[in-house]
Amino acid sequence: MPDRQINILQGRTFMVSDERGDVAPNYDLPGGLFFRDMRHLSRWELRLNGRPLAALSGQPVEYDEAVFYLQQPTGTVYLNPSLSVLRRRHVGEGVQEQLTVTNHGARPAVLELSLLFEADFADIFEVKDKQGKTGRHYRRIEKGAVVLGYERGEFRRETRIKAPGARFTEQSMSYALELAATETWSTEIEISVATAAIRPVPHLDHRPQMPVSLEDWLAQAPELDTDWDDLVHTYRRSLIDLAALRFYPDTVPDASLPAAGLPWFMALFGRDSLIVGYQTLPYAPELCRTTLRALAAQQASTMDDIRDAEPGKILHELRHGELTYFGQRPQSPYYGSADSTPLFLIVLDEYHRWTGDSATVRDLEPHARAAIQWMREFGDADGDLFIEYATRNPEQGLVNQCWKDSWNAIVHPDGTLATLPRATCEIQGYAYDARLRAARLARDCWNDPALASTLEAEAAALQERFVDAFWLPDEGFYALALDGQKRPVPTLTSNVGHLLWSGIIPPAHAASVVGHLMGPAMFSGWGVRTLADGLTAYNPMEYHNGTVWPHDNAIVAAGLARYGFRAEAAVIAEAMLTAAALSGFRLPEALIGTARDLTEIPIAYPSACSPQAWAAGTPLMLLRTLLGLEPDGDQLTADPYLPSRCARLMLRGVPGAWGKADAGI
Incomplete structure (x- = not known):
């Protein structure tokens, strides 16, 4: 065959x-x-x-x-x-x-x-x-x-x-x-x-279910004008893949959002869908709006140990197959992710910043408030401000409820598993950012300045406690997690790049963290590895312990740019976009982490989803980072910093609160 x-x-x-x-x-x-x-x-x-x-x-x-x-x-x-x-x-x-x-x-x-x-x-x-x-x-x-x-x-x-x-x-x-x-x-x-x-x-029947044709979908997206020919093809491929993955959720039948990835994840996900919504805001804001509404409609309102559900929690995944129907897998919706709830608040604010759609933000206010309360009460069960996780369904639930959700992803440098419950570092960054963003919404959209002030105070306290608990001064980076005994797990991983994206890292620590991310142990030449080469736990072909994930790198690059490390962000962007060009202009879910100078070509993880939504969204997010695109009220601002191979990069017709705007150089 x-x-x-x-x-x-x-x-x-x-x-x-x-x-x-x-x-x-x-x-x-x-x-x-x-x-x-x-x-x-x-x-x-x-x-x-x-x-x-x-x-x-x-x-x-x-x-x-x-x-x-x-x-x-x-x-x-x-x-x-x-x-x-x-x-x-x-x-x-x-x-x-x-x-x-x-x-x-x-x-x-x-x-x-x-x-x-x-x-x-x-x-x-x-x-x-x-x-x-x-x-x-x-x-x-x-x-x-x-x-x-x-x-x-x-x-x-x-x-x-x-x-x-x-x-x-x-x-x-x-x-x-x-x-x-x-x-x-x-x-x-x-x-x-x-x-x-x-x-x-x-x-x-077999007939098309999307009222918006592919031609219309592509025509509605911003036009890319660049002298980097491979990027033109990659941009188009990303838009086509996102169009292909679209479906209408049962709870929001009038608008589409992307399934997470073919073949294993053709369903609504919390974390994945929210990140894709964030990635695609400058290109197709409908995906973000639909995702927020679909997830709000499925937000947990009661406790359910079988589904790891708690009031205010945003789901992990929504399945329709036989095994979930009969409870042989966690019944759907399943809520086993600790990061989807703070990400919901982050993306809700980012959606408002880009679109100015206050009506949606007001409609989702009760859901946002429930998400805030989940972070305070259920996410932080012991009251130390950190969000920890441990499934209450040990037979079927996910052991790891962060984005690195494979069973062995949260490990010490020697490969020993961290004890439960676990508080991974990037989720604390999300919780910090979510509080600050929810504070802005409370002040500007919900007419609740008291809530805004409370959330800002909580964010400041969380940042201080986080630095004290997670910073490893001898290593010069942040711990991957705190284990069940509140001990740091001193493993160098890409998670620290998410901390830059969230803004929780004090500026004084940024250069050291960036140095580790861009050093040979972490940067493979195609992107930042999930876990550092040289550690016993490292395996370039392990799902979360040495591979290179495109969406992970898009977040890391955005974090680098946030702290002013634009040249390093451009290095990651160029590496990822070159890998896409050598992979049929489509980034797979993950690449193996072997050094670029050994393979000379990017190698897809053996069972990687392709197309996968947040991999398809990666070139779009990298474009935003390279162009320095930021919403500022009813204006779109840009501050381009391009890799040396690219002299001209322009997006025409970027949608937002300003209508349509051009940005680039």
């Missing part, structure tokens, strides 16, 4: 195949048609006279469409094929597939074209962990169609394959064809999906 994957997607629907367009059973990678966290086709293989075809070309045309040009294998280079198949596929909330067979020979051809299909209805987590099913599969042949179904109690999913003129069995469909010389035959197959807890089950 060809190894190259062809991915097409629209919102929460995506299809992964090989370059023939086939999905083979037992495919190690997550091949198939997926919708709302479940696989609706696990096999989809085309056969000509019972044999697989050979791919001459298989390419996505756009994010939601792919074309495959196939030929009948002859078994020898001395005999040219006479039959070709053009396979065109479009994905919406289902799939439309067009098949065109041409007889290029001088004699008639009698042939059978068939498709083998299967639907295992695997939950995305079952695919990832290779688990089996416990419910009942069923099939039903109808006139010109077949229905593949799965049910477990009231939980039910269906896939309907409609193909007029085809002969169906429960596992295949076929066409008996007689083509004259040079004759062409075409047909269209429609695959619709259904999801419901109870009957009747509505079928959703």
Whole structure:
């Protein structure tokens, strides 16, 4: 089987195949048609006279469409094929597939074209962990169609394959064809999906669900004018990927936001979605507004140990698959992140600063106040001003509830795990920034100067206590975390760059922190590593202990610029944007952390999501940093600092409270 994957997607629907367009059973990678966290086709293989075809070309045309040009294998280079198949596929909330067979020979051809299909209805987590099913599969042949179904109690999913003129069995469909010389035959197959807890089950079709076309989406974004040609392609790719990942959340049906990433995270997330909203504010502010409203609608209001929910907490993720439905994974929405709640306040303020949309900020005031109270009460259970986390669902909950949420991410330099509960450094920075930003909103939008003053006093006290507890004077950087005994975890990580972004670091410490971030132990040449090379815990291929994450680097670069280290920020931006150009103009979720001078090319983490929303947003955030874009009331200000390879960089039509403005040099 060809190894190259062809991915097409629209919102929460995506299809992964090989370059023939086939999905083979037992495919190690997550091949198939997926919708709302479940696989609706696990096999989809085309056969000509019972044999697989050979791919001459298989390419996505756009994010939601792919074309495959196939030929009948002859078994020898001395005999040219006479039959070709053009396979065109479009994905919406289902799939439309067009098949065109041409007889290029001088004699008639009698042939059978068939498709083998299967639907295992695997939950995305079952695919990832290779688990089996416990419910009942069923099939039903109808006139010109077949229905593949799965049910477990009231939980039910269906896939309907409609193909007029085809002969169906429960596992295949076929066409008996007689083509004259040079004759062409075409047909269209429609695959619709259904999801419901109870009957009747509505079928959703393949047609596009986005009222804003890709062309309109691109036209509404600022125009990039630069002499850096690779950046032009990367910018466009980022916008297209964000468009592809858009879906309409159930709670805000009139506007879109991006799913976190293909294939594992095609859902609403708290942390990821908020960071993407922040990244895209100068380009597509609707994504930020929708994210804030969708997350507010799902904000926790009660305690629930199974879901790690507490009043005022912003969710971690919202899933729709079988395992969450039956509680085999934390029931959805799941609230196991300690940073999404302060990030909600940060992004709400940033949204207002950019757009001037006071109505949304006033509408979300009760949610913001609940988030503030969560930071004070539930996030800081012991009253020391620090936000700590430890899941109350040890069987299913996340052990780590910061952005580095893999089980072994919060470690001492020798690889020993930090004890629980953990207070990671960057979350304290977020909490500091969130208080200051909420204070501004309280004063300017909510007419509550008393709350503003209280929050500012809390921020000052938090900063003082944070520096005392986390600063490591002998090392010259901040501890990764405090462990369960309030002892510093003295591991050098990229988390300290988030502290620069939040502004919690005193200026006197900034140069030392920056020196560590940009030194050879941390900076790989492609970006800042998640954990320093040379430590026992370091592994360049470990998910959070040595890799290079684009969104992480965008935040670090913004933090460097905030403290005046513009040259260092430009180095990170140039490295990341060069890595994008060498990766098909698309940054993956993460890169391995091996030094650039050893590999000479960026290498994607083996199971990295691609496209991934906050990786797609990274070039956009880096552009903002390079141009020094900042909102100032009804004006957009700019202070460009460009890498040496770029002499001209301009964004035309940046949206905001000022209407549209141009910025650059």
